[in-house]
Amino acid sequence: MTKTNLLLTALVTFTGAASSLPAQITFSKDVAPIVYHRCASCHRPGEAAPFSLLSYDDVSKHGKLIAAVTAARIMPPWKAEPASYSYRDARRLTDDELNTIQAWVKQGMPKGDPAKAPALPEFTSGWQLGTPDLIVKMDKSFTIPAEGADIYRYLRIPLNLPDDKWVRAIELRPSSRQVVHHVLYFADSTADAQKIEAEEDASKSPMAGMKVNRDMVPLGGVAVGAQPHLLPAGLGLILPKGTDLMFQYHFHPTGKEETEQSTVGLYFAKEAPEHTLISIQLPVAYGLFSGLNIAPGENDFTVRDSFVLPVDVEAVSIGAHAHYIGKTMKMTATFPDGKIKTLLDIKDWDFAWQDRYFFENIILLPKGTRLDSQVSWDNSDNNPKNPSRPPIQVTWGEQTKDEMGAVTLQVFPAVESDFATLHTTYRQHVREIARMRIMQDPSLLVKVRELTGNSDLGKSR
Numbered sequence: 292m293t294k295t296n297l298l299l300t301a302l303v304t305f306t307g308a309a310s311s312l313p314a315q316i317t318f319s320k321d322v323a324p325i326v327y328h329r330c331a332s333c334h335r336p337g338e339a340a341p342f343s344l345l346s347y348d349d350v351s352k353h354g355k356l357i358a359a360v361t362a363a364r365i366m367p368p369w370k371a372e373p374a375s376y377s378y379r380d381a382r383r384l385t386d387d388e389l390n391t392i393q394a395w396v397k398q399g400m401p402k403g404d405p406a407k408a409p410a411l412p413e414f415t416s417g418w419q420l421g422t423p424d425l426i427v428k429m430d431k432s433f434t435i436p437a438e439g440a441d442i443y444r445y446l447r448i449p450l451n452l453p454d455d456k457w458v459r460a461i462e463l464r465p466s467s468r469q470v471v472h473h474v475l476y477f478a479d480s481t482a483d484a485q486k487i488e489a490e491e492d493a494s495k496s497p498m499a500g501m502k503v504n505r506d507m508v509p510l511g512g513v514a515v516g517a518q519p520h521l522l523p524a525g526l527g528l529i530l531p532k533g534t535d536l537m538f539q540y541h542f543h544p545t546g547k548e549e550t551e552q553s554t555v556g557l558y559f560a561k562e563a564p565e566h567t568l569i570s571i572q573l574p575v576a577y578g579l580f581s582g583l584n585i586a587p588g589e590n591d592f593t594v595r596d597s598f599v600l601p602v603d604v605e606a607v608s609i610g611a612h613a614h615y616i617g618k619t620m621k622m623t624a625t626f627p628d629g630k631i632k633t634l635l636d637i638k639d640w641d642f643a644w645q646d647r648y649f650f651e652n653i654i655l656l657p658k659g660t661r662l663d664s665q666v667s668w669d670n671s672d673n674n675p676k677n678p679s680r681p682p683i684q685v686t687w688g689e690q691t692k693d694e695m696g697a698v699t700l701q702v703f704p705a706v707e708s709d710f711a712t713l714h715t716t717y718r719q720h721v722r723e724i725a726r727m728r729i730m731q732d733p734s735l736l737v738k739v740r741e742l743t744g745n746s747d748l749g750k751s752r
Protein backbone atom coordinates (compact mmCIF):
# COMPACT_ATOMS: atom_id res chain seq x y z
CA MET A 292 0.00 0.00 0.00
CA THR A 293 1.29 3.49 -0.69
CA LYS A 294 1.88 5.98 2.06
CA THR A 295 -1.01 8.17 0.92
CA ASN A 296 -3.37 5.21 1.03
CA LEU A 297 -2.31 4.24 4.53
CA LEU A 298 -2.80 7.77 5.72
CA LEU A 299 -6.13 8.19 4.01
CA THR A 300 -7.54 5.07 5.59
CA ALA A 301 -6.00 6.05 8.90
CA LEU A 302 -7.60 9.48 8.96
CA VAL A 303 -11.03 8.21 7.97
CA THR A 304 -11.13 5.66 10.78
CA PHE A 305 -9.31 7.62 13.47
CA THR A 306 -10.99 7.35 16.86
CA GLY A 307 -10.27 9.15 20.12
CA ALA A 308 -8.85 7.57 23.25
CA ALA A 309 -10.84 6.26 26.19
CA SER A 310 -10.52 8.01 29.55
CA SER A 311 -9.79 5.16 32.01
CA LEU A 312 -6.02 5.66 31.85
CA PRO A 313 -3.47 7.07 34.30
CA ALA A 314 -3.40 10.88 34.15
CA GLN A 315 0.22 11.09 33.12
CA ILE A 316 1.32 8.60 30.49
CA THR A 317 5.02 8.47 29.73
CA PHE A 318 7.13 6.79 27.10
CA SER A 319 9.44 5.08 29.57
CA LYS A 320 6.79 3.58 31.80
CA ASP A 321 3.79 2.99 29.50
CA VAL A 322 4.59 3.25 25.81
CA ALA A 323 8.03 1.63 25.47
CA PRO A 324 6.80 -1.78 26.69
CA ILE A 325 4.06 -1.76 24.05
CA VAL A 326 6.30 -0.63 21.22
CA TYR A 327 9.07 -3.11 22.11
CA HIS A 328 6.59 -5.95 22.30
CA ARG A 329 4.36 -5.11 19.33
CA CYS A 330 6.43 -3.12 16.86
CA ALA A 331 10.18 -3.69 17.31
CA SER A 332 10.22 -7.14 15.68
CA CYS A 333 9.79 -5.35 12.33
CA HIS A 334 10.76 -1.79 13.21
CA ARG A 335 14.48 -2.34 13.88
CA PRO A 336 17.61 -2.27 11.73
CA GLY A 337 17.78 -5.00 9.10
CA GLU A 338 14.04 -5.76 9.17
CA ALA A 339 11.38 -4.88 6.66
CA ALA A 340 9.74 -1.82 8.22
CA PRO A 341 10.95 1.54 6.90
CA PHE A 342 12.23 2.92 10.26
CA SER A 343 13.20 1.73 13.74
CA LEU A 344 11.01 2.15 16.81
CA LEU A 345 13.58 1.46 19.52
CA SER A 346 14.04 4.78 21.32
CA TYR A 347 12.07 7.75 22.57
CA ASP A 348 13.36 9.81 19.64
CA ASP A 349 12.36 7.17 17.05
CA VAL A 350 8.86 6.88 18.43
CA SER A 351 8.12 10.53 19.18
CA LYS A 352 9.38 11.58 15.74
CA HIS A 353 6.63 9.43 14.18
CA GLY A 354 4.10 10.01 16.98
CA LYS A 355 1.19 11.48 15.01
CA LEU A 356 1.45 8.86 12.29
CA ILE A 357 1.74 6.09 14.88
CA ALA A 358 -1.45 7.31 16.57
CA ALA A 359 -3.26 7.32 13.23
CA VAL A 360 -2.11 3.94 11.88
CA THR A 361 -2.65 2.13 15.18
CA ALA A 362 -6.16 3.61 15.59
CA ALA A 363 -7.00 2.46 12.08
CA ARG A 364 -5.53 -0.99 12.93
CA ILE A 365 -3.19 -0.73 9.96
CA MET A 366 -0.27 -1.31 12.36
CA PRO A 367 0.67 -3.75 13.66
CA PRO A 368 -0.38 -5.53 10.47
CA TRP A 369 -2.93 -8.18 11.43
CA LYS A 370 -6.10 -8.31 9.38
CA ALA A 371 -8.14 -10.85 11.36
CA GLU A 372 -10.71 -9.33 13.74
CA PRO A 373 -11.15 -11.09 17.07
CA ALA A 374 -13.19 -14.24 16.28
CA SER A 375 -14.69 -17.05 18.36
CA TYR A 376 -11.30 -18.73 18.87
CA SER A 377 -7.98 -17.04 19.60
CA TYR A 378 -5.07 -17.20 17.20
CA ARG A 379 -1.49 -18.09 17.97
CA ASP A 380 0.89 -15.09 18.12
CA ALA A 381 -1.82 -12.56 17.37
CA ARG A 382 -0.29 -9.16 16.70
CA ARG A 383 -3.42 -7.09 17.27
CA LEU A 384 -3.10 -4.36 19.95
CA THR A 385 -5.41 -4.76 22.95
CA ASP A 386 -7.82 -1.87 23.52
CA ASP A 387 -5.72 -0.80 26.54
CA GLU A 388 -2.52 -0.74 24.49
CA LEU A 389 -4.24 1.22 21.75
CA ASN A 390 -5.73 3.73 24.18
CA THR A 391 -2.38 4.21 25.92
CA ILE A 392 -0.71 5.12 22.63
CA GLN A 393 -3.52 7.49 21.67
CA ALA A 394 -3.54 9.25 25.05
CA TRP A 395 0.25 9.57 25.11
CA VAL A 396 0.30 11.30 21.74
CA LYS A 397 -2.56 13.58 22.81
CA GLN A 398 -0.70 14.52 25.99
CA GLY A 399 2.28 15.71 23.97
CA MET A 400 4.39 12.52 24.21
CA PRO A 401 6.14 13.00 27.58
CA LYS A 402 9.34 10.99 27.95
CA GLY A 403 9.20 10.23 31.67
CA ASP A 404 12.01 8.73 33.72
CA PRO A 405 14.39 6.74 31.46
CA ALA A 406 15.25 4.52 34.45
CA LYS A 407 11.69 3.16 34.31
CA ALA A 408 12.02 2.05 30.67
CA PRO A 409 12.28 -1.68 30.02
CA ALA A 410 15.46 -3.12 28.56
CA LEU A 411 15.67 -3.13 24.78
CA PRO A 412 14.22 -6.36 23.44
CA GLU A 413 16.67 -9.05 22.39
CA PHE A 414 16.08 -10.88 19.17
CA THR A 415 17.45 -14.29 18.32
CA SER A 416 19.78 -14.20 15.37
CA GLY A 417 20.36 -17.34 13.37
CA TRP A 418 17.83 -20.12 12.83
CA GLN A 419 14.79 -19.45 15.00
CA LEU A 420 13.84 -23.11 15.45
CA GLY A 421 17.35 -24.51 15.92
CA THR A 422 19.46 -26.24 13.29
CA PRO A 423 17.31 -27.33 10.33
CA ASP A 424 17.33 -30.89 8.99
CA LEU A 425 18.09 -29.57 5.51
CA ILE A 426 19.50 -26.21 4.41
CA VAL A 427 19.19 -25.19 0.77
CA LYS A 428 19.94 -22.00 -1.14
CA MET A 429 18.56 -20.49 -4.33
CA ASP A 430 21.10 -21.28 -7.05
CA LYS A 431 20.85 -17.86 -8.65
CA SER A 432 19.91 -14.47 -7.35
CA PHE A 433 17.01 -12.30 -8.43
CA THR A 434 17.40 -8.53 -8.90
CA ILE A 435 14.73 -6.15 -7.70
CA PRO A 436 14.94 -2.66 -9.22
CA ALA A 437 15.12 0.40 -6.97
CA GLU A 438 11.74 1.76 -8.00
CA GLY A 439 8.48 0.64 -9.51
CA ALA A 440 5.49 -1.53 -8.75
CA ASP A 441 5.69 -4.49 -6.38
CA ILE A 442 6.88 -7.70 -8.03
CA TYR A 443 5.34 -11.17 -7.62
CA ARG A 444 7.61 -13.92 -8.75
CA TYR A 445 8.04 -17.66 -8.43
CA LEU A 446 11.59 -18.76 -7.68
CA ARG A 447 12.55 -22.39 -7.52
CA ILE A 448 14.95 -24.40 -5.38
CA PRO A 449 15.64 -27.93 -6.62
CA LEU A 450 15.75 -30.40 -3.71
CA ASN A 451 16.77 -33.74 -5.22
CA LEU A 452 15.20 -35.60 -2.29
CA PRO A 453 15.81 -39.35 -2.50
CA ASP A 454 12.72 -40.11 -0.32
CA ASP A 455 9.40 -38.53 0.58
CA LYS A 456 9.71 -36.15 3.52
CA TRP A 457 7.20 -34.57 5.89
CA VAL A 458 7.68 -30.89 6.58
CA ARG A 459 6.89 -29.47 10.02
CA ALA A 460 8.34 -26.01 9.37
CA ILE A 461 10.15 -23.96 6.78
CA GLU A 462 12.31 -21.01 7.71
CA LEU A 463 13.31 -18.55 5.05
CA ARG A 464 16.34 -16.33 5.49
CA PRO A 465 16.29 -13.68 2.78
CA SER A 466 19.66 -12.22 1.79
CA SER A 467 17.98 -8.85 1.51
CA ARG A 468 15.27 -8.80 4.14
CA GLN A 469 14.05 -5.28 3.39
CA VAL A 470 12.79 -6.11 -0.06
CA VAL A 471 10.91 -9.34 0.76
CA HIS A 472 7.34 -8.64 1.80
CA HIS A 473 5.87 -12.11 1.89
CA VAL A 474 6.59 -15.57 0.52
CA LEU A 475 4.33 -18.56 -0.08
CA TYR A 476 5.88 -22.05 -0.20
CA PHE A 477 4.88 -24.93 -2.47
CA ALA A 478 6.02 -28.43 -3.30
CA ASP A 479 6.19 -28.40 -7.08
CA SER A 480 6.35 -31.31 -9.46
CA THR A 481 5.68 -29.29 -12.62
CA ALA A 482 7.20 -31.25 -15.45
CA ASP A 483 8.04 -28.27 -17.59
CA ALA A 484 9.71 -26.06 -15.05
CA GLN A 485 12.08 -24.30 -17.42
CA LYS A 486 9.30 -23.32 -19.79
CA ILE A 487 7.38 -21.75 -16.94
CA GLU A 488 10.40 -19.81 -15.73
CA ALA A 489 10.99 -18.51 -19.28
CA GLU A 490 7.34 -17.42 -19.48
CA GLU A 491 7.71 -15.53 -16.26
CA ASP A 492 10.93 -13.87 -17.37
CA ALA A 493 9.17 -12.71 -20.55
CA SER A 494 6.03 -11.54 -18.82
CA LYS A 495 5.54 -7.88 -18.10
CA SER A 496 2.78 -8.41 -15.58
CA PRO A 497 3.79 -7.95 -11.95
CA MET A 498 1.40 -10.81 -11.13
CA ALA A 499 2.82 -13.23 -13.67
CA GLY A 500 3.55 -15.58 -10.83
CA MET A 501 0.01 -15.74 -9.49
CA LYS A 502 -1.11 -18.68 -11.63
CA VAL A 503 -3.01 -21.36 -9.75
CA ASN A 504 -3.21 -23.91 -12.58
CA ARG A 505 -0.06 -25.67 -11.55
CA ASP A 506 0.87 -28.91 -10.01
CA MET A 507 1.76 -27.24 -6.76
CA VAL A 508 0.91 -28.24 -3.23
CA PRO A 509 0.88 -25.40 -0.66
CA LEU A 510 3.34 -25.69 2.23
CA GLY A 511 2.50 -22.44 4.02
CA GLY A 512 4.33 -19.18 3.87
CA VAL A 513 5.75 -16.26 5.75
CA ALA A 514 4.88 -12.57 5.83
CA VAL A 515 7.14 -9.77 6.97
CA GLY A 516 7.90 -10.04 10.67
CA ALA A 517 6.31 -13.46 11.19
CA GLN A 518 8.17 -16.13 13.09
CA PRO A 519 8.44 -19.63 11.64
CA HIS A 520 6.33 -22.23 13.48
CA LEU A 521 6.47 -25.97 13.81
CA LEU A 522 3.19 -27.69 12.96
CA PRO A 523 1.76 -29.41 16.05
CA ALA A 524 3.27 -32.85 16.73
CA GLY A 525 1.76 -35.59 14.59
CA LEU A 526 1.24 -33.25 11.62
CA GLY A 527 3.35 -32.59 8.56
CA LEU A 528 3.02 -31.59 4.93
CA ILE A 529 4.29 -34.06 2.41
CA LEU A 530 7.26 -33.17 0.26
CA PRO A 531 7.34 -36.01 -2.26
CA LYS A 532 10.71 -37.14 -3.58
CA GLY A 533 11.49 -35.52 -6.92
CA THR A 534 9.62 -32.31 -6.15
CA ASP A 535 11.21 -28.89 -6.06
CA LEU A 536 10.54 -26.14 -3.58
CA MET A 537 8.72 -23.30 -5.27
CA PHE A 538 8.57 -19.92 -3.56
CA GLN A 539 6.17 -17.21 -4.55
CA TYR A 540 7.80 -13.95 -3.52
CA HIS A 541 6.18 -10.59 -3.09
CA PHE A 542 8.98 -8.03 -3.46
CA HIS A 543 8.51 -4.42 -2.44
CA PRO A 544 11.13 -2.08 -4.03
CA THR A 545 13.08 -0.16 -1.38
CA GLY A 546 14.51 2.80 -3.31
CA LYS A 547 17.79 1.05 -4.04
CA GLU A 548 18.47 -1.95 -6.27
CA GLU A 549 18.52 -5.18 -4.26
CA THR A 550 19.46 -8.75 -5.12
CA GLU A 551 17.75 -11.58 -3.34
CA GLN A 552 19.11 -15.07 -2.90
CA SER A 553 17.38 -16.76 0.00
CA THR A 554 18.65 -19.55 2.20
CA VAL A 555 15.98 -21.94 3.43
CA GLY A 556 15.91 -24.29 6.40
CA LEU A 557 13.56 -27.28 6.38
CA TYR A 558 12.46 -29.09 9.53
CA PHE A 559 11.18 -32.61 8.92
CA ALA A 560 8.96 -34.89 10.98
CA LYS A 561 10.91 -37.93 12.14
CA GLU A 562 8.20 -40.26 10.83
CA ALA A 563 5.10 -40.04 8.65
CA PRO A 564 2.47 -38.01 10.52
CA GLU A 565 -0.51 -39.67 12.18
CA HIS A 566 -2.96 -37.28 10.51
CA THR A 567 -3.45 -36.07 6.97
CA LEU A 568 -4.12 -32.38 6.48
CA ILE A 569 -6.59 -31.17 3.87
CA SER A 570 -7.64 -27.68 2.83
CA ILE A 571 -11.33 -26.91 2.68
CA GLN A 572 -11.46 -23.92 0.36
CA LEU A 573 -14.70 -21.97 0.02
CA PRO A 574 -15.69 -20.71 -2.48
CA VAL A 575 -13.95 -23.58 -4.29
CA ALA A 576 -11.20 -22.96 -6.84
CA TYR A 577 -10.65 -19.40 -5.56
CA GLY A 578 -14.11 -18.42 -6.81
CA LEU A 579 -13.63 -19.54 -10.42
CA PHE A 580 -17.16 -20.97 -10.38
CA SER A 581 -18.73 -18.15 -8.37
CA GLY A 582 -19.80 -16.00 -11.32
CA LEU A 583 -17.28 -13.30 -10.47
CA ASN A 584 -18.32 -10.39 -12.67
CA ILE A 585 -17.99 -7.08 -10.89
CA ALA A 586 -19.31 -3.94 -12.55
CA PRO A 587 -17.25 -0.75 -12.27
CA GLY A 588 -18.54 1.22 -9.29
CA GLU A 589 -20.00 -1.87 -7.53
CA ASN A 590 -18.82 -1.55 -3.93
CA ASP A 591 -20.19 -4.72 -2.39
CA PHE A 592 -20.04 -7.68 -4.76
CA THR A 593 -20.42 -10.79 -2.61
CA VAL A 594 -20.01 -14.52 -3.25
CA ARG A 595 -20.82 -17.34 -0.84
CA ASP A 596 -20.20 -21.06 -0.57
CA SER A 597 -21.07 -23.68 2.06
CA PHE A 598 -19.92 -27.17 2.88
CA VAL A 599 -21.24 -29.62 5.45
CA LEU A 600 -18.55 -31.71 7.13
CA PRO A 601 -19.19 -35.42 6.53
CA VAL A 602 -16.95 -36.50 9.45
CA ASP A 603 -15.51 -35.00 12.65
CA VAL A 604 -12.54 -32.77 11.81
CA GLU A 605 -9.92 -30.81 13.72
CA ALA A 606 -9.17 -27.31 12.42
CA VAL A 607 -5.54 -26.13 12.55
CA SER A 608 -5.37 -22.82 10.68
CA ILE A 609 -7.25 -20.50 8.37
CA GLY A 610 -6.24 -18.07 5.64
CA ALA A 611 -7.76 -15.96 2.92
CA HIS A 612 -6.80 -14.84 -0.54
CA ALA A 613 -8.00 -12.21 -2.99
CA HIS A 614 -6.32 -9.56 -5.11
CA TYR A 615 -6.40 -5.79 -4.59
CA ILE A 616 -10.11 -4.97 -4.49
CA GLY A 617 -11.04 -7.76 -2.07
CA LYS A 618 -12.91 -6.14 0.83
CA THR A 619 -14.22 -8.62 3.41
CA MET A 620 -13.66 -12.33 4.09
CA LYS A 621 -15.54 -14.39 6.56
CA MET A 622 -15.97 -18.04 7.51
CA THR A 623 -18.34 -19.31 10.16
CA ALA A 624 -19.06 -22.80 11.49
CA THR A 625 -22.66 -23.67 12.35
CA PHE A 626 -22.53 -26.62 14.72
CA PRO A 627 -25.15 -29.40 14.55
CA ASP A 628 -26.78 -27.90 17.67
CA GLY A 629 -27.23 -24.56 15.87
CA LYS A 630 -24.44 -22.62 17.61
CA ILE A 631 -22.59 -20.33 15.22
CA LYS A 632 -18.86 -19.68 15.64
CA THR A 633 -16.71 -17.28 13.65
CA LEU A 634 -13.48 -18.80 12.38
CA LEU A 635 -12.18 -15.82 10.39
CA ASP A 636 -13.45 -12.28 9.98
CA ILE A 637 -11.50 -9.81 7.86
CA LYS A 638 -13.23 -6.48 7.46
CA ASP A 639 -10.57 -4.62 5.53
CA TRP A 640 -8.66 -7.01 3.28
CA ASP A 641 -5.15 -5.95 2.36
CA PHE A 642 -3.36 -7.84 -0.39
CA ALA A 643 -0.04 -6.95 1.22
CA TRP A 644 -0.72 -8.88 4.44
CA GLN A 645 -1.79 -12.42 3.56
CA ASP A 646 -1.18 -14.09 6.87
CA ARG A 647 -2.20 -17.62 7.75
CA TYR A 648 -3.87 -17.62 11.15
CA PHE A 649 -3.12 -20.63 13.37
CA PHE A 650 -5.69 -21.32 16.07
CA GLU A 651 -4.21 -21.20 19.56
CA ASN A 652 -5.77 -24.62 20.20
CA ILE A 653 -6.91 -27.07 17.55
CA ILE A 654 -10.72 -26.82 17.15
CA LEU A 655 -12.98 -29.87 16.95
CA LEU A 656 -15.72 -29.40 14.35
CA PRO A 657 -18.17 -32.29 14.63
CA LYS A 658 -19.71 -34.16 11.71
CA GLY A 659 -22.67 -32.17 10.37
CA THR A 660 -21.07 -28.77 11.05
CA ARG A 661 -21.77 -26.38 8.16
CA LEU A 662 -18.97 -24.10 7.02
CA ASP A 663 -20.18 -20.89 5.39
CA SER A 664 -17.78 -18.55 3.68
CA GLN A 665 -18.37 -15.15 2.22
CA VAL A 666 -16.01 -12.93 0.22
CA SER A 667 -16.80 -9.43 -0.99
CA TRP A 668 -15.12 -6.93 -3.31
CA ASP A 669 -15.22 -3.16 -3.66
CA ASN A 670 -14.75 -2.11 -7.29
CA SER A 671 -15.58 1.54 -6.70
CA ASP A 672 -13.48 4.64 -7.08
CA ASN A 673 -13.62 5.07 -3.30
CA ASN A 674 -11.46 1.99 -2.80
CA PRO A 675 -7.93 3.42 -2.53
CA LYS A 676 -6.52 -0.03 -3.39
CA ASN A 677 -8.35 -0.30 -6.74
CA PRO A 678 -5.58 -0.69 -9.37
CA SER A 679 -7.88 0.50 -12.20
CA ARG A 680 -8.65 4.23 -12.46
CA PRO A 681 -11.41 4.63 -13.47
CA PRO A 682 -12.66 1.20 -12.32
CA ILE A 683 -13.22 -1.43 -15.04
CA GLN A 684 -15.37 -4.57 -15.32
CA VAL A 685 -13.58 -7.21 -13.23
CA THR A 686 -13.75 -10.98 -13.80
CA TRP A 687 -11.91 -14.04 -12.47
CA GLY A 688 -8.26 -14.24 -13.47
CA GLU A 689 -4.64 -14.12 -12.46
CA GLN A 690 -3.60 -10.61 -13.48
CA THR A 691 -3.45 -7.51 -11.29
CA LYS A 692 -6.70 -6.20 -12.78
CA ASP A 693 -8.50 -9.55 -12.29
CA GLU A 694 -9.85 -10.97 -9.08
CA MET A 695 -10.23 -14.24 -7.25
CA GLY A 696 -11.11 -14.94 -3.66
CA ALA A 697 -11.59 -17.65 -1.06
CA VAL A 698 -11.17 -18.57 2.57
CA THR A 699 -9.23 -21.77 3.23
CA LEU A 700 -9.56 -23.81 6.40
CA GLN A 701 -6.79 -26.31 7.10
CA VAL A 702 -8.14 -29.40 8.85
CA PHE A 703 -7.49 -33.08 9.45
CA PRO A 704 -10.05 -35.80 10.13
CA ALA A 705 -10.36 -36.55 13.85
CA VAL A 706 -10.24 -40.24 12.94
CA GLU A 707 -7.60 -40.80 10.27
CA SER A 708 -9.57 -43.55 8.54
CA ASP A 709 -12.21 -40.92 7.70
CA PHE A 710 -9.79 -39.15 5.38
CA ALA A 711 -11.14 -40.70 2.19
CA THR A 712 -14.73 -39.75 3.06
CA LEU A 713 -13.72 -36.16 3.78
CA HIS A 714 -11.63 -35.89 0.64
CA THR A 715 -14.22 -37.45 -1.65
CA THR A 716 -17.10 -35.42 -0.26
CA TYR A 717 -15.19 -32.18 -0.70
CA ARG A 718 -14.25 -33.11 -4.27
CA GLN A 719 -17.88 -33.90 -5.01
CA HIS A 720 -18.76 -30.43 -3.79
CA VAL A 721 -16.13 -28.91 -6.10
CA ARG A 722 -17.46 -30.92 -9.05
CA GLU A 723 -21.09 -30.00 -8.38
CA ILE A 724 -20.34 -26.29 -8.24
CA ALA A 725 -18.19 -26.57 -11.35
CA ARG A 726 -20.90 -28.44 -13.29
CA MET A 727 -23.55 -25.88 -12.41
CA ARG A 728 -21.41 -23.00 -13.56
CA ILE A 729 -20.20 -24.67 -16.73
CA MET A 730 -23.82 -25.19 -17.78
CA GLN A 731 -24.26 -21.43 -17.55
CA ASP A 732 -20.89 -20.58 -19.09
CA PRO A 733 -19.34 -23.32 -21.26
CA SER A 734 -16.17 -21.25 -21.81
CA LEU A 735 -15.16 -22.15 -18.26
CA LEU A 736 -14.45 -25.69 -19.35
CA VAL A 737 -11.01 -24.73 -20.63
CA LYS A 738 -10.04 -23.27 -17.25
CA VAL A 739 -11.37 -26.35 -15.49
CA ARG A 740 -9.19 -28.62 -17.63
CA GLU A 741 -6.18 -26.59 -16.55
CA LEU A 742 -7.23 -26.83 -12.93
CA THR A 743 -8.07 -30.50 -12.82
CA GLY A 744 -4.72 -31.20 -14.42
CA ASN A 745 -3.71 -30.33 -10.86
CA SER A 746 -2.71 -33.43 -8.93
CA ASP A 747 -5.49 -32.92 -6.44
CA LEU A 748 -7.53 -29.79 -6.27
CA GLY A 749 -7.83 -28.66 -2.67
CA LYS A 750 -5.72 -31.40 -1.19
CA SER A 751 -2.72 -30.37 0.85
CA ARG A 752 -1.46 -33.44 2.59
Ligand code: HEC
Pocket residue numbers: 292293294295297298325326329330331332333334339340341353356357360361366367368382515516517643
Ligand atom coordinates in the same frame (compact mmCIF):
# COMPACT_ATOMS: atom_id res chain seq x y z
C1 HEC B 1 4.98 -7.46 10.97
C2 HEC B 1 5.86 -6.36 10.83
C3 HEC B 1 5.44 -5.03 11.45
C4 HEC B 1 5.00 -4.80 12.72
C5 HEC B 1 4.85 -5.81 13.85
C6 HEC B 1 4.74 -3.41 12.79
N1 HEC B 1 5.02 -2.80 11.61
FE1 HEC B 1 4.77 -0.82 11.17
N2 HEC B 1 5.36 -1.18 9.24
C7 HEC B 1 5.75 -2.39 8.74
C8 HEC B 1 6.05 -2.24 7.31
C9 HEC B 1 6.56 -3.34 6.39
C10 HEC B 1 5.78 -0.91 6.98
C11 HEC B 1 5.91 -0.27 5.61
C12 HEC B 1 4.55 -0.10 4.98
C13 HEC B 1 3.92 -1.40 4.51
O1 HEC B 1 4.61 -2.23 3.91
O2 HEC B 1 2.70 -1.57 4.73
C14 HEC B 1 5.34 -0.28 8.22
C15 HEC B 1 4.98 1.06 8.30
C16 HEC B 1 4.66 1.72 9.48
C17 HEC B 1 4.39 3.12 9.58
C18 HEC B 1 4.44 4.12 8.45
C19 HEC B 1 3.08 4.24 7.79
C20 HEC B 1 3.12 5.25 6.65
O3 HEC B 1 2.05 5.70 6.29
O4 HEC B 1 4.22 5.51 6.15
C21 HEC B 1 4.13 3.39 10.91
C22 HEC B 1 3.82 4.74 11.53
C23 HEC B 1 4.22 2.14 11.62
N3 HEC B 1 4.55 1.15 10.71
C24 HEC B 1 4.02 1.99 12.97
C25 HEC B 1 4.00 0.76 13.62
C26 HEC B 1 3.70 0.61 15.03
C27 HEC B 1 3.42 1.77 15.97
C28 HEC B 1 3.76 -0.72 15.29
C29 HEC B 1 3.47 -1.40 16.60
C30 HEC B 1 2.32 -0.97 17.35
C31 HEC B 1 4.11 -1.39 14.06
N4 HEC B 1 4.24 -0.46 13.08
C32 HEC B 1 4.26 -2.77 13.95
C33 HEC B 1 5.86 -3.57 9.44
C34 HEC B 1 5.45 -3.76 10.74
